[in-house]
Amino acid sequence: MTNRFLLAGAALTAATALASPAFAQSVLRLDEVAVGELDPAKASDYADSILIFNAYDTLVLPKQGEPGHEPHLASGWEVDGAVYTFNLRDGVTFQSGNPLRADDVVYSLERMQALGQGLSHLFGGIEAEAVDETTVRFILEQTYAPFIASLIRLPIVDKTLAEENATPDDAWAEVFMSANGAGSGAYVVTSHNPQAETRMEVNEDYFLPIDDSAPDEVQLKYSLEAATVRTLLAQGEHDISSQWLPPEVMRALANDGAQLLTESGTGAFYIKLNTAKPPLDDVNCRLALVNAFDYGTALQMVAITDDVSSGSAPTGAIPVGMFGSNPADQILTRDLDAARAYLDDCPTAPADWDLEISWIAEVPLEERFSLLMQANFAELGISSQIETLPWALFTERVANPESTPHISQIFVNAVTGDPDTLLYGMYHSSTPGTWQSPEYLNDPEVDAALEAGRRGPGEDDREAAYTDLNDRLMELAPTIYGYDRQSVFVASDRVSVPALSDPEMAFGVDGMGFSFRLIEMIE
Amino acid sequence: MSSVLRILLRRLGISVIVLIGVSMLIFAIARIIPGDPARIALGPNATAEQVAAIRAEMHLDEPIVAQYGYFVADLMRGDLGDSLYTNRPVVTDIVEFLPATLELVIVAGIMMVSFGLPLGILAARHRGRWPDHVVRILTLLTVSAPSFVWAVILMLLFAFYLPLFPVAGRLDDAYDIARVTGFLTVDTLIARDLRAFLDALHHLVLPAVALALSGIGQAARLTRANMVETYDKPYIEMAQAYGFSPSRIARRYAFKPSLIPSLTIIGLDFAAMLGNAFLVEAVFAWPGLSRYGVAVILRKDLNAIMGTVLVIALTFLVVNIIVDLMIAFLNPRIRHSTRGAS
Secondary structure, three states, X not given: XXXXXXXXXXXXXXXXHHHOOOOOOOEEEEEEOOOOOOOOOOOOOHHHHHHXXXXXXXXXXXXXXXXXXXXXXXXXXXXXXXXXXXXXXXOOEOOOOOEOOHHHHHHHHHHHHHHOOOOHHHHOOEEEEEEEOOEEEEEEOOOOOOHHHHXXXXXXOOHHHXXXXXXXXXOOOXXXXXXXXXXOOOXXXXXXXXXXXXXXXXXXXXXXXXXXXXXXXXXXXXXXXXXHHHHHHHHOOOOEOOOOOOHHHHHHHHHOOOEEEEEEEXXXXXXXXXXXXXXXXXXHHHHHXXXXXXXXXXXXXXXXXXXXXXXXXXXXXXXXXXXXXXXXXXOOOXXXXXXXXXXXXXXXXXXXXXXXXXXXXXXXHHXXXXXXXXXXXXXXXXXXXXXXXXXXXXXXXXXXXXOOXXXXXXXXXXXXXXXXXXXXXXXXXXXXXXXXXXXXXXXXXXXXXXXXXXXXXXXXXXXXXXXXHHHHHXXXXXXXXXXXXXXXXXXXXXXXXXXXXXXXXXXXXXXXXXXXXXXXEOO | OOHHHHHHHHHHHHHHHHHHHXXXXXXXXXXXXXXXXXXXXXXXXXXXXXXXXXXXXXXXXXXXXXXXXXXXXHHHOOOOOXXXXXXXXXXXXXHHHHHHHHHHHHHHHHHHHHXXXXXXXXXXXXXXXXXXXXXXXXXXXXXXXXXXXHXXXXXXXXXXXXOOOOOOOOOOOOXXXXXOOOOHHHHXXXXXXXXXXXXXXXXXXXXXXXXXXXXXXXXXXXXXXXXXXXHOOHHHHHHHHOOOOHHHHHHHHHHHHHHHHHHHXXXXXXXXXXXXXXXXXXXXXXXXXHHHHHHHHHOOOHHHHHHXXXXXXXXXXXXXXXHHHHXXXXXXXXXXXXXXXX
């Protein structure tokens, strides 16, 4: 019986191995964390960004390898104070075959505002009108210099198709848009299961040329386990991992010959100090912590190989490469003597501190940072307790300053690549009590700099405003700037992704490096 | 009314009460988990007004008793609400994910019975000798490690080092099989695609073995223990005295009475696999309901939590009823005691 069973097993294996068909087309296989939200008015996470940047187009795109934006669906634009007028590119059609018109742009904005989810907060106080079929005008309630940057988060929806699929109970076609693409993007969604997998294929009628080496088909799988990704990559059955693989798995794969892709310049790891809670309501107490933190060890903790790391050395409040950031060589370092000097000026004796160092339960790396801080601060005689907070509980705790821990650890990134979307929500006094702002900072100079950064109008004005802001934040020390974040992905040698391997081709926006039309399949 | 029908009706009545109890309990527990489901669903950048609107839409501002009332009223219409996690009706999600888990659990259950019981019989028949020792050591190994450990070990052995089986998923990407039942082994046969059917079986082997191993060990050990006890009964001694063959004694006189307690445990194990499948599904990227259930709990997706737990509870109850009926069928004393009690 045993022999018969073994024979049957071998026969099954052999039969299915022979039965496995070969792909006729080039297929790109990658993974991200579930869920994949396909509705452009609800998308906000990394997986969503990958989907939206490929299934939809926007009026503008960030320039590759340099600051600024260039026309995409628009052929150009004019700015008159708070009024922006865009001319649409000729000859663009949606995947449905419907032509792109100004009405579609207006509909996309109104739909985003009406649903009020995802990144809709970027589009408050804005009205749009179709001047004619190919001209659309945005009227802002007040001047907002990063408006052009925020347009990369306004995917243009095929109004005709959406309205065809709307119902009296579903005026904005949410059911349809959660399962189907309705854009003009370079890739067409062929199937979508938000928890398991999305499949896309190249849009043969795309308005821009797509190189033959770009993948014909893409399979984006969700929430694969690290062991599974490692095995799939080793077997040649997977091409690009998510950024959430444990560093040791990335290291092992890199040692086996996999390439490491990187995306940087959009965010940082922030260790936030509650400035409304004693003893951290005193600037000298905060500066003692900022100087006692061991930045060098922190960087070692996120290193993957000798050359690639999930972080780069911090220089201040603003990641290197953004408006107002300090030069890359002006890195923050530990200075225990300075820490002791600030501690002498702190009104609370170290023995009386009893800091609460919190970490988000879903992010194990933060526990290691908690232990590092506990050890660093203990050298100053400061006692502390480590507290684990699930994300859901953390967002409740930070709703008021009393329940907000002394120290919180958060990754924040600029969703549009502009420092406004990174810093305003963190430091402006009108936005306290959110996951981004457990510092409860209330400083008129900081508010003024943030508003000047929004007002612009020129890039030099904005640069000056953010430089002032950076300096002021370093004086106030509401945050320990842990490291500038760099997302790392493991990829097989079957693919080449210039936007994630060549800084001259990088977009500076999370997820946009995964524009599939710019990826080359090598086999 | 036959005694089996009476047992069935009684079990169905109890099941309804259990389901109501489970729904009330989970409804309350889901609301005690920290975190505002509206805030979690809308994401960190949502405004207070947006959060308030969703809370009102979900009746979260009303007393919990009223919320339960809305839930029951919707449930009566077959509406479990929308999932905040996938932005789809919960019923759609369950219909999509449940067949994958059921298919996995059924195959694992078949393996549990097909290998666990024969191994137990083998060990009992040769108790105290080397086949018994080998089975006991092997089964101890299988029960001492949880399913997800076996999943990783099997994947490393038979997909990584010896690439005999696929690593992930339910079917090779190149097959395009129309969904009819959601059970790929069935749908491939309906499509009359033998190669796809073999491929679906091929994909099932590692996850099903990982899920079944612990149950195989438990079933074997239980069967062996019960049979060893039965072998000491006087009627076995009499059968031996009559000169019946050892295989006939094992099959007809030792195994059947030992099966009844084993069957109860196997039934419970089978139902428990629905929940335990989570980590196996995660390792093998199996798009099933258990994985979905854990994801929605972590996101405090209230409607989806209720839907998933109710479906798993219902499946648990159905399996238990089937096991009870089988035991009643096998054991006349139970049938008769039921008749007497009624």
